[in-house]
Amino acid sequence: MLKLTKKADYGLIALKYLAEHPEKTAVSAKDVADAYGIPAQLLAKILQQLTKSGLLKSHAGMNGGYALARDPGKISTFEVILAIDGPFFITSCTKGAKDCELSHNCTIKEPLARVNDTIAGVLKSISISDLTDHESAEGHAGDIAKIGLVSLSTHVVEAK
Amino acid sequence: MLKLTKKADYGLIALKYLAEHPEKTAVSAKDVADAYGIPAQLLAKILQQLTKSGLLKSHAGMNGGYALARDPGKISTFEVILAIDGPFFITSCTKGAKDCELSHNCTIKEPLARVNDTIAGVLKSISISDLTDHESAEGHAGDIAKIGLVSLSTHVVEAK
DNA sequence: CTTAATTACGACCTAAGCGGTCGGATATTC
């Protein structure tokens, strides 16, 4: 029901942690897992996925671990979710495939695709550093979200 | 992975169908199901849920069926999804409950809650009649989505 | 060189939720 997976949640937590500790050259999966009570082996696999996707750099062996591959401001939450959960679509039937046999008469998948793009855009606009900013996030994302909410809320009232 | 359920999909299809056929005073679940190849019994239950939620009016017996309880322009997709899939949160851990024991150290649920609100706002801004509008939907929702995408895309470029 | 830390990878397991079906009860019209 439209919620992102716990894996993605964990991944975002880990990335935020890395962004908040730039002094450490490498952080082990176990460190992060212990810090937040996340199952260590699970988090390890998640970080491996993020490494394969190029969002993290890894270093095996003692004192090894993971580090951000890029500036945290240049890693969007969209990329993270994409790397962990794979391509996501709000429609249960991906229009590109033969997934659903109703697709030819389904009249709502087109407008919903636009909603999908909107959500993707929001996610793309939020970087890891936006998550890191303490207090109410004041990055671009915060502003955009606010704009979106304000301009929407007027219509919401109307719709209510 | 952040997709809405097929039930919600079906529900939206049915509501759109009702909105498109205002001449019919009542449409049976079977009619809609047959029109789109949706399992009839399943759709029936969905429409019943929508009725309980006050989005539809039902009438049993011959020539009975369902009809929109309100103007299609005053029924938001958010309400539909809410009625069918229940309250949705993008965070796997609902902050209101004791759902996740990490909640006290989880540092991302707060910023994600804002994302959640933004998405909810988008959904609230899109009514059934917006879905009905043929061609690229040109309701408030279309504009808003466009605004959101445009203003976001600039930042996306920056993030890329 | 041995040992410990740590990534990397795949098989596997379990519980939950989704999508769907069945059977019956109730209401309404003809």
Next chain:
DNA sequence: GAATATCCGACCGCTTAGGTCGTAATTAAG
């Protein structure tokens, strides 16, 4: 009272999310 319908709960198979286990490969420290 027969034909249509909505209503409602139980049930069920399948997929997936969430998590574990075991093991191999890599690296640093002693």
